[in-house]
Amino acid sequence: MGVVKVSQSFKTKVTPDRMFKALILDSHNLCPQLMFSSIKSIEYLQGNGDVGSIKQLNFTEASPFRYVKHRIDGLDKEKWTCKFTMIEGDALMDKLEKITYEVKFEPYGYGGCVCKISSEYHTKEDVEIKEEDIEFGKDRAIGMYEVVEAYLLAHPRAYI
16 A cells, blocks of 8 residues: 655635634535535535544536535644544545544744644555546535635624
């Protein structure tokens, strides 16, 4: 099994606390509302959002994928960090055992934050993952963050 590591970050004018609450703690409610053309629903199959919880993202017919399952491996509400693993779903493309993620929201400037995302793609034996597959996943993740950022900027009282 090989491991491909990828890091990305972007700055936002939204506080780390609000981004964390919207994207991590309440994503199961907010994301299907904001991204209704690609996310049909997000539901907890086990737990309620704490460490060990498993949630399933169900995508619409417009998406190239049907579903993925994530397990929450770490959660620090005071430091605005979350670790989770994609453990199942067609987004693994029969090439990956799993994808692990670490998300951090760090204060930046006056009232903003830097969103840092580190991913590790764990490939199955003798499988090489293409750069365009990784770029597709990165683009979808950043797109989700940008949609939530726009919502929070338009609704300054949400998630305070």
